[in-house]
Amino acid sequence: MTMLSGSQNDDDRKGTLSQIAPLKTIxxxxxxxxxxxxxxxxxxxxEVLPKIGFNNGEPITRQFYVDNFSGKHNSDVVKMLFPNDHEAGTKFMEDKEVLVRKLCVEHLKEVKGLTKFCEWIKARGYKRAAVTNAERESAELFIEIAGLTDFFQAVIIGNECERPKPFPDPYLKALEVLGASADNTIIFEDSFTGIQAGVEAGMPVIGLLTGNPEEVLMEAKPAFLIRDYEDPKLWSALEELDRLAPGGGSTE
Structure with a gap:
């Protein structure tokens, strides 16, 4: 499969998903x-890094977070922060995940337009799975908060695969579990490592600009980037896939 890359401002890119028609899996x-x-x-x-004296107790910057933590598997963060004490590093990340779950219950919001997009997917009977480097307890909580517990047919966890993202293993496992083909599948990701994993697995990836800079994501070669699920570029591409699908897009 030929992967395409280019500028976020290139309007010609909005039709680049046609190579995977008919779409069957997301x-x-x-x-x-x-x-x-x-x-x-x-x-x-x-909150937690100053407790271990990281950076002499000075808060990290958003850019440092993007460069070193965003999209990374917990084991990679442990190696960076605790290269000589895996046990302490694991405990540190467990405590951090507990804090994340607490904060999420209070503050987590779905990406704009997600509900509408999921309804579009269900109406067409497409297969769907969540594929993440998050710990299972956190992943299932996020899905529950988003109201998508009954939406996903599988939840694939990076540390339950042979290798987590940025390796392609989690996405390849999702295809196996769903009985799906890379030739009819698209992926949605928001991090460099996630896009890298999807591209390596042989599927076009649509990147979301929800937290990471455009220039960083484009280095991983997504098909194109969107701001959220209300982005006109996304819906233009989906309309083209509907047009190319047998029966006008509905599989049910």
Whole structure:
């Protein structure tokens, strides 16, 4: 499959999903893709990092978070923060995840337009799964808060695969579990590592600009980028896929 890349401002890119028609499967990341959780992870790191004396107790910047933590698997963060003490690092990340879940219950919101898009997917009977590097307890909580517990047919967790993102394993496992083909699947992601994993798995990835800079995401070669699920660029591409689908798009 030929992957396409280019500028976010290139209007010609909005039809680049036609190579996967007929569309049959849609895969989603969770953090920053279903829900605007990236700022919550940032807030959690701001609270817990000074407790271990990181950066001499000075708060990290948003850019540091994007460069070093966003989209990363917990095990990679542990290696960075605790290279010589895996046990302490694991405990640190467990405490951080507990804080994230607490904050999410109070503040988490779905990405704009998600409900409408999920209704569009269900109406066409497309297969769907969530594929994430988050811990299962956190992933299932985020999905519940977003009201999507009954929407997903599978939830694939990175640390339950041989290798997490940025490796393609979680997305390949999702295809296997769903009985789906990469040739008829698109992915939604919001991080460099997530887009990288999807592209490596051989599928076009639509990147969301919910937390990471455009220039960073474009380096991972997404099909194109959108602001949220109300972005006209997304719906133009979906309308084209509907047009190309047998029976006008409905599979039910």
């Amino acid at each position: 895969l989603f990341d969770i953090d920053g893709t279903l829900c605007d959780s990236d700022p919550i992870h940032f807030i959690a790191f701001l």
